[in-house]
Amino acid sequence: MKDWTEHIEDYLSGQLSPQDLKAFTKELETNTILKQEVALGKLLIEAIEKTGELDLKNYLKKNTTTATISKSKYYWAFGSAAAILIFGVFMYTSSEKPVPSKVEPKSHFGFEELENKTTEAIIAKTNKKSESKIEQTDQDDSALDSFNYIAQGDNPDYLDEYIPESRMMLSSNTIIPISIAAVAPPPLKESTIIYDYSNSKSRALKKEVFSKNKIASGKDKDYLNAANNEKTKEIKKQEAQKKYTFQVSFYENESDTILLCNSTSEEKVDLEVDNLSPENAVILHYKNTYYLKSGEDFYQIYFNQSSSIESKITDTELIEILKGEPE
Amino acid sequence: MSQSNPPDKNSLVMEKIKAGDKAALLDLYESNLSMVSNHILKNNGSRDEAKDILHDSLIVLWNNIRKPDFKLTSKPSTYIMAVSKNLWLKKLSKAKRESSKDITTLNVSDHPLSVHQIDVKKAMLALDEIGDTCKQILSKFYFDGFSMKEIASQMNYANADTAKAKKHQCFKRLSEIIKSRYNLADFLG
Numbered sequence: 001m002k003d004w005t006e007h008i009e010d011y012l013s014g015q016l017s018p019q020d021l022k023a024f025t026k027e028l029e030t031n032t033i034l035k036q037e038v039a040l041g042k043l044l045i046e047a048i049e050k051t052g053e054l055d056l057k058n059y060l061k062k063n064t065t066t067a068t069i070s071k072s073k074y075y076w077a078f079g080s081a082a083a084i085l086i087f088g089v090f091m092y093t094s095s096e097k098p099v100p101s102k103v104e105p106k107s108h109f110g111f112e113e114l115e116n117k118t119t120e121a122i123i124a125k126t127n128k129k130s131e132s133k134i135e136q137t138d139q140d141d142s143a144l145d146s147f148n149y150i151a152q153g154d155n156p157d158y159l160d161e162y163i164p165e166s167r168m169m170l171s172s173n174t175i176i177p178i179s180i181a182a183v184a185p186p187p188l189k190e191s192t193i194i195y196d197y198s199n200s201k202s203r204a205l206k207k208e209v210f211s212k213n214k215i216a217s218g219k220d221k222d223y224l225n226a227a228n229n230e231k232t233k234e235i236k237k238q239e240a241q242k243k244y245t246f247q248v249s250f251y252e253n254e255s256d257t258i259l260l261c262n263s264t265s266e267e268k269v270d271l272e273v274d275n276l277s278p279e280n281a282v283i284l285h286y287k288n289t290y291y292l293k294s295g296e297d298f299y300q301i302y303f304n305q306s307s308s309i310e311s312k313i314t315d316t317e318l319i320e321i322l323k324g325e326p327e
Numbered sequence: 328m329s330q331s332n333p334p335d336k337n338s339l340v341m342e343k344i345k346a347g348d349k350a351a352l353l354d355l356y357e358s359n360l361s362m363v364s365n366h367i368l369k370n371n372g373s374r375d376e377a378k379d380i381l382h383d384s385l386i387v388l389w390n391n392i393r394k395p396d397f398k399l400t401s402k403p404s405t406y407i408m409a410v411s412k413n414l415w416l417k418k419l420s421k422a423k424r425e426s427s428k429d430i431t432t433l434n435v436s437d438h439p440l441s442v443h444q445i446d447v448k449k450a451m452l453a454l455d456e457i458g459d460t461c462k463q464i465l466s467k468f469y470f471d472g473f474s475m476k477e478i479a480s481q482m483n484y485a486n487a488d489t490a491k492a493k494k495h496q497c498f499k500r501l502s503e504i505i506k507s508r509y510n511l512a513d514f515l516g
Contacts, residue, residue, distance in 0.1 A: 009498055013468075036511045037502075043443075044501055045469050047450030051462075052470025053386060059349055060382045064356050 004034050008041045298322050337403050345392050347471060347481065352385045359404055363411045370415060380418070384410040393472040446514060453504040461497035468494055 004027050010016045011024050028034055298313040313319055343351035360381060367377035387410050391397045399406060454462055464482060467473045475487035475494070484490040505514065 006495075009495060040502055040505060040511060040514075041498075043446055044450050044498065044505070047447050047454055048465045048469040050447060051451050051454055052466045055466070056349070056386055056389060056470075057382055060352060060356065060385060063350075063353055064378065064382070 004031070005037050008034075008037055011038065012041050012045060341392065341399065341403060344389065347467075347473065347477075349389075352389065355385060355388075355403060355407060356381060359407045359411075362404065362408060366408070366412060367415055371419070372415065376415075376418075380411050380414050381407070383414050387414075390470075390472065449509070449514075450501070450505060453501055453508075456504060457497055457500050460493075461500060464490065464494050465497055465501070 002023070004024055007016060007020065007024060011021070016024055028038065298319055300313055313322070340351050340354055344355075360378070363381045363384070364374060364377040367380060368374065372380075384407050388403075388407065392399075454465075460482075464478060467478050467481065468475070473481070475491045478494070479485070479487050479490040482490065484493065505511075
């Protein structure tokens with residue numbers, strides 16, 4: 001008997017003789033292993049072609065930008081512009097230096113205390129489950145803990161229609177704009193996500209509130225708690241107006257990888273979400289954490305996360321919460 | 328004047344590209360950029376999008392030029408322009424389709440490519456593990472579309488048969504990597 005697996009490449013590139021082709025096709029009808037091998041072969045060829053295409057595109061990109069510059073008679077002008085730009089950036093960063101206290105690289109959103117609290121709330125909720133539903137709703141009735149669906153091209157009216165009334169914790173009043181931008185994508189495997197929290201005033205306030213809370217004791221504590229409540233209200237009020245008003249953009253590179261990026265930012269975040277396209281990716285904001293929903297899967301958006309596989313949510317209860325489906 | 332016709336610059340560039348000279352694509356890029364940009368800027372596009380479309384058009388040319396049925400009857404610039412116009416039209420209509428999509432209609436089954444794309448990506452990663460020579464020979468055959476004879480001469484193999492045997496070996500190595508990592512039935516869904 002002939003070992004047909006040796007002829008898969010010829011079959012796929014149309015190089016089998018008519019007799020062999022006939023025999024191969026007949027064998028393929030009954031031989032499941034051969035069928036699988038053929039499918040794998042097709043996939044490998046696709047991968048080879050895609051890699052070739054990517055390599056060629058990268059080659060063109062690399063060489064057309066530099067080629068244009070070096071051949072350009074405006075080279076001198078470009079050089080000067082670059083020098084001015086670099087000088088400008090230097091000036092900008094220098095002027096930023098006197099306020100290093102604002103930078104908290106380990107914090108996700110600039111206020112860990114709050115985050116820890118909400119993580120506990122999630123755990124508490126998942127333990128308590130149904131009885132806390134109404135309570136949770138009250139708690140969530142704030143801009144801070146609101147749960148937003150954010151998607152390209154969505155309009156709030158539509159979301160109002162889509163979200164069942166029973167899902168009280170959903171508030172649909174804020175859509176973070178997502179725009180598809182045509183940018184030169186970074187090379188495969190090296191992607192960045194950058195967030196900008198433009199509402200710095202609100203962030204600074206929050207820090208103040210919670211740090212006082214931490215060191216306070218006795219009478220002071222009561223007093224500060226009251227003050228904190230006031231301030232928290234103030235923050236919430238502010239956020240209801242402005243929330244996390246950073247822009248999230250989807251950038252699509254050649255391999256259909258989606259990068260979530262922001263145009264202006266201080267903090268650099270790595271995130272690569274595989275195999276998503278703008279139309280099926282939805283960002284959820286829940287408990288100060290951002291999740292990305294693709295199909296039925298959820299991914300937590302972490303800072304410095306290089307693999308979406310690691311950020312995939314497996315906690316079924318959390319998924320239920322994120323889905324916002326009535327229990 | 329005893330001079331015959333000057334060598335046709337266009338056909339020279341095309342010959343170079345056909346022979347696998349990537350640098351010749353850059354010449355075509357330079358000479359067609361303004362024309363393609365004009366068209367795309369006039370049709371709701373940006374300069375960056377124009378460059379991107381031109382890159383893609385050059386890749387289309389690269390892929391087609393070695394196909395046996397490919398015959399360029401016009402000037403290369405006419406061809407590039409036609410491909411660019413087509414690609415841009417496709418891109419515009421895709422963007423239009425996507426913006427009209429409703430979120431309720433989106434579910435996993437609408438995107439059957441998703442799983443497949445993951446598989447392709449895994450295979451692409453495996454391709455990095457089979458060594459440069461192997462990657463090159465597979466790419467030359469499957470992506471560039473060179474014949475085994477051409478590959479043999481480019482890569483210094485004795486003849487087409489030797490090159491083919493090498494290619495087969497490389498292809499096998501690639502598929503072994505995948506098979507050692509994934510259950511084939513699961514992998515291919």
